[in-house]
Amino acid sequence: MAQAPGEPIGWQGATGTARATSVEVEGVRREFGSFVALDGVSLAIRPGEFLTLLGPSGCGKTTLLRILAGLDVADAGAVRIDGQDVSEIPAHRRPVNTVFQSYALFPHMTVRENVAFGLRMKKVPGTEVTQRVDRMLDLVRIATFADRKPAQLSGGQKQRVALARALINEPKVLLLDEPLGALDSKLRKELQVELLALQRRLGITFIFVTHDQEEALVMSDRIAVMRAGRIEQLGEAEEIYERPRTRFVSQFLGTCNLIEGKTVRREGLAVLVETPFGELRVEGHGAPAPPTPESPRDALTLAIRPEKVRLVSLGAAGEEGENRVPVTVRELIYIGSETHYLLDAPGGLILTAYAMNSRIGSQGFDLGQAATAVLPPAGLLVLDD
Amino acid sequence: MANKVRGKREVEIRFGERLTPARQLVRSALTSGPGILWVNVFLLVPLLAVIAMSFLTRGSYGEIGLPLTGENYTRLAGFGAFGFDPLYPLVIVRSLVLAAGTTTVCLLAGFPLAHFIVQLPPRAKQIALTLVVIPFWTNLLIRTYAWQILLGPQSLAAKAASALGLAEAGRPLYPSLGAVYLGMLAAYLPFFVLPLYSSFEKLDWSIAEAAMDLGADGRRVLRHAILPQVLPGMIAGMILVFIPAVGQFVIPDLLGGARTVLLGNAIQQQFGASRDWPFGAAIAFVGMAVVMLGLSFYARTAGRDSEEALL
Amino acid sequence: MRKPSLPLWIWAAILFVFLYAPIAVVIVYSFNSARHGGPWQGFTFDWYAKLFDSREKIDAAKNTLILGLSSTGIATVLGTLLGYGLSRYRFPGKKLFSRLMYIPVVIPDIVMAIAMLMFFSLIRDRLGLFELGMTTMIVAHVTFQIPFVAIVIRSRMIGIDPSIEEAARDLGATAFQTFSHVTLPMILPAVVAGAMLAFTLSLDDFVVSFFTTGPGAGTLPILIYSSVKRGITPDINALSTLIVLVSVIGTLAGLFFQRPRRTSGES
Numbered sequence: 001m002a003q004a005p006g007e008p009i010g011w012q013g014a015t016g017t018a019r020a021t022s023v024e025v026e027g028v029r030r031e032f033g034s035f036v037a038l039d040g041v042s043l044a045i046r047p048g049e050f051l052t053l054l055g056p057s058g059c060g061k062t063t064l065l066r067i068l069a070g071l072d073v074a075d076a077g078a079v080r081i082d083g084q085d086v087s088e089i090p091a092h093r094r095p096v097n098t099v100f101q102s103y104a105l106f107p108h109m110t111v112r113e114n115v116a117f118g119l120r121m122k123k124v125p126g127t128e129v130t131q132r133v134d135r136m137l138d139l140v141r142i143a144t145f146a147d148r149k150p151a152q153l154s155g156g157q158k159q160r161v162a163l164a165r166a167l168i169n170e171p172k173v174l175l176l177d178e179p180l181g182a183l184d185s186k187l188r189k190e191l192q193v194e195l196l197a198l199q200r201r202l203g204i205t206f207i208f209v210t211h212d213q214e215e216a217l218v219m220s221d222r223i224a225v226m227r228a229g230r231i232e233q234l235g236e237a238e239e240i241y242e243r244p245r246t247r248f249v250s251q252f253l254g255t256c257n258l259i260e261g262k263t264v265r266r267e268g269l270a271v272l273v274e275t276p277f278g279e280l281r282v283e284g285h286g287a288p289a290p291p292t293p294e295s296p297r298d299a300l301t302l303a304i305r306p307e308k309v310r311l312v313s314l315g316a317a318g319e320e321g322e323n324r325v326p327v328t329v330r331e332l333i334y335i336g337s338e339t340h341y342l343l344d345a346p347g348g349l350i351l352t353a354y355a356m357n358s359r360i361g362s363q364g365f366d367l368g369q370a371a372t373a374v375l376p377p378a379g380l381l382v383l384d385d
Numbered sequence: 386m387a388n389k390v391r392g393k394r395e396v397e398i399r400f401g402e403r404l405t406p407a408r409q410l411v412r413s414a415l416t417s418g419p420g421i422l423w424v425n426v427f428l429l430v431p432l433l434a435v436i437a438m439s440f441l442t443r444g445s446y447g448e449i450g451l452p453l454t455g456e457n458y459t460r461l462a463g464f465g466a467f468g469f470d471p472l473y474p475l476v477i478v479r480s481l482v483l484a485a486g487t488t489t490v491c492l493l494a495g496f497p498l499a500h501f502i503v504q505l506p507p508r509a510k511q512i513a514l515t516l517v518v519i520p521f522w523t524n525l526l527i528r529t530y531a532w533q534i535l536l537g538p539q540s541l542a543a544k545a546a547s548a549l550g551l552a553e554a555g556r557p558l559y560p561s562l563g564a565v566y567l568g569m570l571a572a573y574l575p576f577f578v579l580p581l582y583s584s585f586e587k588l589d590w591s592i593a594e595a596a597m598d599l600g601a602d603g604r605r606v607l608r609h610a611i612l613p614q615v616l617p618g619m620i621a622g623m624i625l626v627f628i629p630a631v632g633q634f635v636i637p638d639l640l641g642g643a644r645t646v647l648l649g650n651a652i653q654q655q656f657g658a659s660r661d662w663p664f665g666a667a668i669a670f671v672g673m674a675v676v677m678l679g680l681s682f683y684a685r686t687a688g689r690d691s692e693e694a695l696l
Numbered sequence: 697m698r699k700p701s702l703p704l705w706i707w708a709a710i711l712f713v714f715l716y717a718p719i720a721v722v723i724v725y726s727f728n729s730a731r732h733g734g735p736w737q738g739f740t741f742d743w744y745a746k747l748f749d750s751r752e753k754i755d756a757a758k759n760t761l762i763l764g765l766s767s768t769g770i771a772t773v774l775g776t777l778l779g780y781g782l783s784r785y786r787f788p789g790k791k792l793f794s795r796l797m798y799i800p801v802v803i804p805d806i807v808m809a810i811a812m813l814m815f816f817s818l819i820r821d822r823l824g825l826f827e828l829g830m831t832t833m834i835v836a837h838v839t840f841q842i843p844f845v846a847i848v849i850r851s852r853m854i855g856i857d858p859s860i861e862e863a864a865r866d867l868g869a870t871a872f873q874t875f876s877h878v879t880l881p882m883i884l885p886a887v888v889a890g891a892m893l894a895f896t897l898s899l900d901d902f903v904v905s906f907f908t909t910g911p912g913a914g915t916l917p918i919l920i921y922s923s924v925k926r927g928i929t930p931d932i933n934a935l936s937t938l939i940v941l942v943s944v945i946g947t948l949a950g951l952f953f954q955r956p957r958r959t960s961g962e963s
């Protein structure tokens with residue numbers, strides 16, 4: 001099977017995108033006794049996308065993955081692959097493969113035998129098996145230790161074997177359960193990039209589970225942030241980071257300054273909110289819908305990312321409606337390329353501000369110094385809770 | 386917890402396999418079924434037969450049959466055909482005493498041994514445990530008759546005993562109750578040490594160290610910090626010794642001679658020379674009762690099965 | 697961890713001597729050229745040579761071997777299936793049956809022996825089957841071997857990383873394929889260990905064999921017993937030494953195969 005360089009590697013001659021699969025999860029519920037692991041989760045996964053289920057332990061992400069794999073059964077709800085309901089289909093007949101957190105390599109088989117396993121189970125003829133195994137070993141770069149046993153491999157090598165073993169079956173969807181969790185950070189970053197490149201090349205749908213928000217941001221097309229059995233927010237990486245909709249999401253990816261307030265009035269596209277800092281102007285994507293009689297948005301939580309908070313000297317001139325707040329530097333943490341400031345603000349609140357040390361010469365503010373924090377109206381977000 | 390997936394009841398997926406209750410039943414029948422069936426048919430049913438047999442009568446020509454009678458048990462209690470005869474009650478009591486005594490001796494001897502092993506470095510520990518286990522897996526008969534040699538008239542032990550004035554010169558130290566105890570100790574010590582050791586292994590020494598830190602002396606530390614933690618293993622070991630010891634036959638037979646009649650010998654007599662099966666069954670039932678009591682006591686005090694510690 | 701104190705060392709040494717004295721004395725005396733178990737008179741292999749002259753002993757050895765191998769074979773298969781089933785599947789009454797399974801382990805062997813004797817006699821009287829002899833002994837041995845094998849297999853099964861079997865299913869293996877290609881190879885050492893333990897149990901057994909044996913089916917332990925009753929002769933020591941040797945090898949091999957090993961593919 002010849003292929004021009006740069007062309008997406010395809011399965012058996014087909015191009016990557018033609019085989020991409022959509023996955024739908026609808027109202028899936030899973031309980032373990034009185035513990036609700038999944039509380040009616042619905043999700044539509046686009047063909048060929050790299051979707052990450054992100055959340056803390058116990059949020060249900062692994063449970064959902066296992067239900068997709070067929071290793072667990074939902075108590076209610078439906079799972080559809082390419083439109084077809086697979087709930088009744090057992091794991092070994094689903095066009096889905098999994099890379100396990102513990103790799104789960106067969107200890108009594110060599111790397112080659114591990115990788116060939118899926119094909120052997122389907123009674124693929126021997127010569128074809130050898131061909132495909134060799135191709136896969138090259139793709140994942142483990143050909144040099146094809147005849148070793150798992151006990152003789154390092155963590156990164158095992159992970160690749162697990163990957164190869166899963167991919168060789170040409171699944172419509174690849175499920176990955178925190179596959180990089182056990183690796184050291186340098187190796188992790190390397191493999192993150194490799195996995196991402198692989199996925200792009202193959203064009204198949206990847207569903208990735210992790211609790212590491214940085215990993216999620218680096219690799220995903222879209223992220224589903226999960227908590228306590230529900231999806232709190234689903235969206236592209238940038239959207240989730242820049243516009244978190246709940247406190248949890250705002251604190252799970254990066255951190256956020258949270259400010260309580262009450263709506264005063266609207267001014268065109270902007271909203272004025274009364275806060276311990278005085279009146280703040282919120283506009284742009286953050287502006288809430290106009291309060292209706294049924295849902296008076298009186299009490300609000302505002303959020304702003306620390307890197308959006310601009311610290312300027314006390315007397316510096318500013319623009320109209322810029323949300324200037326007088327602060328004192330309570331603590332500063334110098335990280336080299338950035339300085340993180342903890343600021344005492346009015347109302348007893350503490351603001352966090354990140355400043356890039358982009359100026360040549362002396363950087364920023366000193367401990368105890370009084371300054372002004374500017375909260376740009378477009379940077380203030382209104383949270384749903 | 387029911388899985389109600391589209392009207393299907395209780396579908397479970399374990400180890401990747403979709404299992405309905407019906408399927409689990411079939412799988413169980415295919416795997417566990419034969420083994421369980423075998424043990425039931427060839428052990429449990431016979432044990433029930435023993436119980437049944439104990440209520441039958443032995444006729445004058447040795448034939449066994451009805452009427453049903455409790456005579457065998459009354460005879461065991463001492464109320465035989467010719468008035469009160471303490472023979473059999475004594476047999477039972479002696480067996481219980483012997484088992485209890487053996488258990489106690491095993492406890493006194495084995496506790497320090499377990500303590501010792503736990504304090505060894507890991508490799509030495511494994512070796513020590515293996516050394517304890519090996520005699521356990523060799524033939525009891527052989528080990529027991531070996532005591533006849535060890536306690537024979539010309540043996541070191543006999544000579545030492547006569548030098549100390551404990552026995553006549555030139556006579557073997559067996560058959561005697563002391564010899565039986567020696568044999569029982571040698572046989573059952575590993576039974577006791579292994580479960581005790583596994584409790585010791587899991588011991589949290591920091592509690593003992595804290596106790597010493599707070600000024601407790603050795604004995605107090607033992608009683609309050611160590612003992613409560615090893616109690617499960619200790620109890621397991623005691624039960625594992627007591628139950629089989631009650632019915633031990635070979636050791637009293639070889640080392641105790643005709644004078645020392647215990648449960649085991651008594652049963653053997655009824656099935657051998659005397660040919661009084663119903664009576665023998667009754668005696669055996671007493672043995673079984675001890676087993677049942679011991680097991681249920683053990684099940685109540687301990688959660689897991691420490692028989693695995695034997696292996 | 698503190699090192700053991702001197703008194704503990706001494707006590708342990710005493711106990712080990714105590715435990716091994718019987719075995720040692722049998723081995724030593726098997727080489728003793730004194731005729732009637734008297735004091736040491738010189739080293740000899742005579743008694744071992746004599747063993748091979750004795751028709752009685754060779755027959756008993758053959759019986760013991762047949763008994764051991766047959767019962768071990770049956771018990772290993774049934775015990776492995778049982779251990780596997782208990783660790784995997786639920787069924788009504790499982791708890792009860794699991795408990796009952798331990799009865800052969802703790803029951804006094806004589807109670808078990810006469811129970812089986814009774815049972816076989818009853819069946820023989822009614823159905824004409826189970827004439828006392830090799831068959832009944834094999835049946836009896838299997839009965840007490842099965843729980844041991846099952847326990848070994850079951851604890852091995854519990855120790856296996858469940859995601860390995862899940863991975864096999866995920867990759868397309870059916871239940872049977874998973875068992876034969878993945879599970880069984882992984883528990884094979886435990887199966888071998890179970891078999892060795894079962895064989896040792898059979899070899900060591902005296903009481904059960906004694907009561908369930910029949911004419912022409914005498915085993916070595918039975919032979920040793922009747923010899924000892926008449927008085928210990930040196931060739932019995934030689935025979936016993938050989939048996940002890942086999943037991944020790946069997947036990948060590950069994951322990952070897954039960955070494956804890958890594959069962960998952962993870963680091």
